[in-house]
Amino acid sequence: MDERVVDVKPLYEGWSSMSLVGMRLASGAVVPRHVEHHGLSVGVLPFDPVRRCATLVRMARAPVLLAGLEDVVEVPAGKMEGDDPQDTARQEALEEAGLRLGALDRVAEFWSMPAISSERITLYLAEYRASDRVGVGGGLEEEGEEIEVFEMDLDALWMLVAQGDKVDMKTAVLVYALRQRRPELFS
Numbered sequence: 001m002d003e004r005v006v007d008v009k010p011l012y013e014g015w016s017s018m019s020l021v022g023m024r025l026a027s028g029a030v031v032p033r034h035v036e037h038h039g040l041s042v043g044v045l046p047f048d049p050v051r052r053c054a055t056l057v058r059m060a061r062a063p064v065l066l067a068g069l070e071d072v073v074e075v076p077a078g079k080m081e082g083d084d085p086q087d088t089a090r091q092e093a094l095e096e097a098g099l100r101l102g103a104l105d106r107v108a109e110f111w112s113m114p115a116i117s118s119e120r121i122t123l124y125l126a127e128y129r130a131s132d133r134v135g136v137g138g139g140l141e142e143e144g145e146e147i148e149v150f151e152m153d154l155d156a157l158w159m160l161v162a163q164g165d166k167v168d169m170k171t172a173v174l175v176y177a178l179r180q181r182r183p184e185l186f187s
Contacts, residue, residue: 002026036117043077044089044124045174046099047154052185054157054178055097055128056171058148059139073152073160073167075174077121085122093126097149098137101126107177112169123174125181154178155187 007022007030016038024030047054058071076096080088086104093099104124112119139145152160161167161175179186 040080041121042085042089043075043121043170044093044126045075046093046126046128048128049185052154053151055151057096075171089124096137096139096147098133098135099128100132100134125178154185158186
């Protein structure tokens, strides 16, 4: 294939950035494409196998509100800081959910929306116990985060994912992965 980038014009720089990219197609035509960049990210589903529950978060999301919805249920997640996605996953779980996580079970790395975004997200499952809750979570004030932290029964979470309208994709992927890898945790 001869597709390639022939031009990049920065349009916006901030927490994320936007570029206008000239892309040459196999036919030779050059077409414009908007590309959003905010780097690599991680997401982690903390679950307690003894109590059969998961710790999740809710926070105001502008696109969700613009769609006329109140909120979605999410796993702790965030932009990569440094080179180690596991370190970032542990840090996000601590900041957002107040959990100190140990071993992480890597599920996969995905392109989130390759048509428009350069983001790739690495997803993890992580067991925890009640004693691993070392803080209240809630996010970082300096990042403008006001995060609600809560536990949900795994069967109720599975039903929420099956309905498909109140969770984001990373959360759905992780719940499907947990159900596949640990079916004994579900009824």
